[in-house]
Amino acid sequence: METKAVSCKWVANLSILLIIIFFCFLSVDLVNAGIGDPSLRVSTFVTPSEIERGGSGKLKVTVSEVGGVDWAMDVTVTPSISPLDGCTISPSLEHTSRIGASSYTTFYFTIYASKDATLGSRSVTTRVKYYDTGWLDEGRYGPYHSHSNTEILVKKGHGSIRISSIPSGAKVYIDGEYNGKTPVSLLNRVIEGSHTIKLEKTGYNDITKTISVSVERTSSVSE
Known part of the structure; x- marks a missing residue:
């Protein structure tokens, strides 16, 4: 009777082990078969x-599949x-045919602010x-959507100044x-x-002028 009980216990344990192995293989097969829904997370910087x-x-966009059970298509x-x-983004869009389960793809875009762009947040x-x-x-199911938000600030730009005098050597403020x-x-x-702009030189009267500086332009002062 004791031998029979041990044998039954061994068979039961073996059955449990086989069931566990079966479900492990089934889980892998389900992932490979594309069962489940992809879940995409979007981060921007x-x-x-x-x-x-x-x-x-530069706008950096990282799209990650975080579900781990299926891949995203198109x-x-x-x-x-x-x-x-006064602001633009180039290119207008990017595309990839696949992002694998538990994988990610990074995309890059350029944000341009024209010299006449309105100052402030975007x-x-x-x-x-x-x-x-x-x-x-x-098959093909969807579309599904995800998104991310961030902000930029458009601020004043820089221009150029050239200042000369006759005679040279005047201090420039x-x-x-x-x-x-x-x-x-x-x-x-x-x-x-x-x-x-203020020019100072020993033996000469000081000269003071107000000039306007614009982005991508050069303002000149000559005295």
Whole structure:
């Protein structure tokens, strides 16, 4: 009787082990067969987050499959910016045919701010559209959607100033800050807007002028 009980117990344990192995293989087969729904997470990052007028920034979009049980098909990434007001994004969209289960793909876009772009914040929304497959990866279901939001700031850009004098060697002050002696050339180093220029040289009267600096332009002072 004792031998029979041990034998029955051994058979029961073996049966349990075989059932566990069966379900492990079944789980793998279900993943390979495409059973389940892909789940995509979208993360976005802009460098720099503060973009000068006349400048640009890089938008990095990472789309990750986080469900781990199925892959996403025909993934399209479309960023947008609001309000536009002088800003654009290029390219308008990116696409990949597949993002595997527990995998990810990274996309890059460029945000441009024109020299006349309105100053202030912008909302950048990235929308992702994708599809799912059925049993044995047959069929096409969807579309499904995911998205992410981030913000940028459009700020004043920089322009250039060239200052000369006859005779040369005059001290140059811009808004009260010393910037060397004439001739002075400040390329893309002066923030756009109005600035006060003062020239000083021993034996000559001081000269003060107000000039306007614009993005992608050079303002000149010659005395």
